[in-house]
Amino acid sequence: MESVYLDHNATTALDSQVLEAMLPWMHTQSGNPTSRHSYGRASRDAVEHARTQVADACGAYPSQVVFTASGTEANNFAVKGLALAKAHTLGGIELNSGLQILSSAIEHPCVSRPALAMQSLGFMPRAIAVNQHGLVDLVKLQEQLVKSTALVSAMLANNETGVIQDLAKIAELARAHGAFVHTDAVQALGKISLNFADLNVHAMTISSHKIHGPQGAAALILDKRIDIQPLLHGGGQEKGLRSGTENVAAIIGFGLACELAVKRLKDFASHTATLRDQFEQGLKVLDVTIFGSQANRLPNTSFFAIHSIEGETLVMALDRKGYAVASGSACSSDSTEPSHVLLAMGVDADTARGAVRVSFGPHNTTEQVAEFLKVLKTEIARLRQLTAIAA
Numbered sequence: 001m002e003s004v005y006l007d008h009n010a011t012t013a014l015d016s017q018v019l020e021a022m023l024p025w026m027h028t029q030s031g032n033p034t035s036r037h038s039y040g041r042a043s044r045d046a047v048e049h050a051r052t053q054v055a056d057a058c059g060a061y062p063s064q065v066v067f068t069a070s071g072t073e074a075n076n077f078a079v080k081g082l083a084l085a086k087a088h089t090l091g092g093i094e095l096n097s098g099l100q101i102l103s104s105a106i107e108h109p110c111v112s113r114p115a116l117a118m119q120s121l122g123f124m125p126r127a128i129a130v131n132q133h134g135l136v137d138l139v140k141l142q143e144q145l146v147k148s149t150a151l152v153s154a155m156l157a158n159n160e161t162g163v164i165q166d167l168a169k170i171a172e173l174a175r176a177h178g179a180f181v182h183t184d185a186v187q188a189l190g191k192i193s194l195n196f197a198d199l200n201v202h203a204m205t206i207s208s209h210k211i212h213g214p215q216g217a218a219a220l221i222l223d224k225r226i227d228i229q230p231l232l233h234g235g236g237q238e239k240g241l242r243s244g245t246e247n248v249a250a251i252i253g254f255g256l257a258c259e260l261a262v263k264r265l266k267d268f269a270s271h272t273a274t275l276r277d278q279f280e281q282g283l284k285v286l287d288v289t290i291f292g293s294q295a296n297r298l299p300n301t302s303f304f305a306i307h308s309i310e311g312e313t314l315v316m317a318l319d320r321k322g323y324a325v326a327s328g329s330a331c332s333s334d335s336t337e338p339s340h341v342l343l344a345m346g347v348d349a350d351t352a353r354g355a356v357r358v359s360f361g362p363h364n365t366t367e368q369v370a371e372f373l374k375v376l377k378t379e380i381a382r383l384r385q386l387t388a389i390a391a
């Protein structure tokens with residue numbers, strides 16, 4: 001039995017056109033982009049073409065694109081690099097002990113953990129509260145900004161709830177207090193229109209494998225006027241900002257995936273929104289809470305909890321019936337702790353433990369959703385009966 005994949009926020013299958021474009025670069029085209037010979041030059045040209053495709057997909061200039069190996073790396077680079085750069089412009093870390101790094105309470109761990117790690121250098125990481133809809137509390141942010149702040153990092157769209165932040169407003173507040181602004185747009189790319197210039201941030205993270213590109217390529221879109229130090233030192237690739245031989249095939253795949261994502265954006269949004277609405281309509285007859293449904297959300301994402309059933313248990317049961325869904329953030333860890341995103345939204349721990357995420361993709365169909373709803377109802381009834389027997 002082939003499983004129905006309903007976990008597109010975790011990762012996506014490689015697009016066949018993208019695979020075609022990558023294949024020669026993994027096999028016959030073997031040049032290192034740094035080499036001066038024809039092989040090297042061909043690889044360099046291909047990487048630069050991909051840089052233009054990536055830039056075009058998110059309203060940036062090619063010169064602002066720094067390729068990395070993952071969204072995780074780009075987020076680490078942004079958080080550590082921007083915080084240090086700000087301290088540097090203010091006269092150095094020694095003079096600026098206690099500078100804040102503010103990140104929203106719902107960030108992916110690859111933002112919140114590097115922020116915490118900066119404590120050892122004298123920075124003060126602080127979480128920005130969100131309200132019950134999963135939106136950054138702008139009043140609280142403004143209050144927190146009274147203290148000297150090196151960086152504000154807030155994700156554009158949340159991987160669990162799909163809730164979309166008013167980033168331009170967050171950036172305006174942060175800039176007014178002299179802080180750098182970073183956004184993790186990994187979940188936004190390919191799902192909503194994305195424009196680096198309009199968001200008015202200093203740096204923005206995107207990742208290839210969420211848009212049917214390969215794993216192993218991502219980018220930090222960066223305001224290059226900032227004097228930022230790299231995480232990786234070495235041969236000086238990416239204008240000295242990210243040393244290491246470029247993953248040429250993956251970067252080429254990322255470039256094409258970006259171009260295709262923009263072309264398909266409208267269709268993706270309307271198709272997945274139709275499926276999501278059909279799904280949530282069907283959920284209504286069950287005893288469920290849908291998280292973030294009052295806010296502007298990604299079109300493809302539904303995050304909900306079935307009362308009195310563990311999310312983990314339901315995910316396993318659905319997997320056995322041929323449906324791949326997530327019980328929270330599959331890309332963070334295999335921890336069974338309740339979602340930090342839901343706790344930050346004020347959801348109680350018991351309800352949060354029941355959370356299940358469904359994230360639709362372009363190849364899902366209304367028939368699959370209808371069938372999935374039937375299976376979901378049966379599994380919920382079966383699990384409830386088991387719980388009742390055990391009680």
Ligand SMILES: Cc1ncc(COP(=O)(O)O)c(C=O)c1O
Nearest residue numbers: 070071072108159186187207331
């Ligand atoms: C919002 C968000 N940021 C960052 C990441 C990490 O990106 P990558 O898997 O490319 O390291 C993910 C998921 O994996 C994500 O959902």
